[in-house]
Amino acid sequence: MEALNVERLDRAKFSEFGDILETENAHNYLINNGNTVRFHDMARIDLLGTNPKAMISIFRGSPYPLPVEIELMERHPLGSQAFYPLQKNGYLVVVAPDEDGRPGVPNAFFATGLQGVNYHANVWHHPLLALNKTSDFIVVDRGGEGDNLQEHYYDEPYVIERV
Amino acid sequence: MEALNVERLDRAKFSEFGDILETENAHNYLINNGNTVRFHDMARIDLLGTNPKAMISIFRGSPYPLPVEIELMERHPLGSQAFYPLQKNGYLVVVAPDEDGRPGVPNAFFATGLQGVNYHANVWHHPLLALNKTSDFIVVDRGGEGDNLQEHYYDEPYVIERV
Numbered sequence: 001m002e003a004l005n006v007e008r009l010d011r012a013k014f015s016e017f018g019d020i021l022e023t024e025n026a027h028n029y030l031i032n033n034g035n036t037v038r039f040h041d042m043a044r045i046d047l048l049g050t051n052p053k054a055m056i057s058i059f060r061g062s063p064y065p066l067p068v069e070i071e072l073m074e075r076h077p078l079g080s081q082a083f084y085p086l087q088k089n090g091y092l093v094v095v096a097p098d099e100d101g102r103p104g105v106p107n108a109f110f111a112t113g114l115q116g117v118n119y120h121a122n123v124w125h126h127p128l129l130a131l132n133k134t135s136d137f138i139v140v141d142r143g144g145e146g147d148n149l150q151e152h153y154y155d156e157p158y159v160i161e162r163v
Numbered sequence: 164m165e166a167l168n169v170e171r172l173d174r175a176k177f178s179e180f181g182d183i184l185e186t187e188n189a190h191n192y193l194i195n196n197g198n199t200v201r202f203h204d205m206a207r208i209d210l211l212g213t214n215p216k217a218m219i220s221i222f223r224g225s226p227y228p229l230p231v232e233i234e235l236m237e238r239h240p241l242g243s244q245a246f247y248p249l250q251k252n253g254y255l256v257v258v259a260p261d262e263d264g265r266p267g268v269p270n271a272f273f274a275t276g277l278q279g280v281n282y283h284a285n286v287w288h289h290p291l292l293a294l295n296k297t298s299d300f301i302v303v304d305r306g307g308e309g310d311n312l313q314e315h316y317y318d319e320p321y322v323i324e325r326v
Contacts, residue, residue: 032290037223054217060200127195
């Protein structure tokens, strides 16, 4: 199996796949008579298709032990999907460019516990990859009519051996 | 000044104002081949008016020392606004029923650090009320065209003396 290098999550490298949600270096301004700092509008939320609605859920992910095999990828053609960690636990983010309707070679990133990610609509990604311990994430994604899930299994899985 | 009692946040008492986001006793099911528990669709996200969009922001609230005077209330006629705490810090939630376009007597709640709230569109509420320490919240609210803010100052403020 081909091993994937894990990079630190970086706005420039991730921009083709989605958004990084973090306060560091983020646009912000004061509201509420100066009492509150607003780090404003950090994600492009895609709500496509018929009768879409935005949803807020919590995902509780069991940890993956290393090495992690990357076999199944998925994408949501009708909506974005944002994850923000609730216990400051770092996690893995694995995305891939589309190649003729299938995911290409994956890019693997380590997200710190102070970084959320938002996959844009139709971006191939691995399901939630918590590490070390069970981890909760606030998730903002799309509900509504239509088939919003596509899955693909790589013929030959990739592997993440270390983070 | 009239003192407000602070109640524990409770779904039945809060339902006329919005939603409580918490995993305890929440509808959930397994996804991702059993690896992840999804606590599903915990908030009604209102996106009204012209060209609305959903936004994800982070609010960093400075703590209010007690006693807290409740003078200014606000509401967002075109969209809901959800808050979820990121450091498990408890906070105050103050809402009020509408009385002919103005907020009535407020209801004050203590939210634990494992409870988020979602104010439905047009529900009177006090701006973010962190306690004890600076606290971050993931916020999901509405952007787009139109005036989405109304404010009201009580002639006689209320006071929260203890939590």
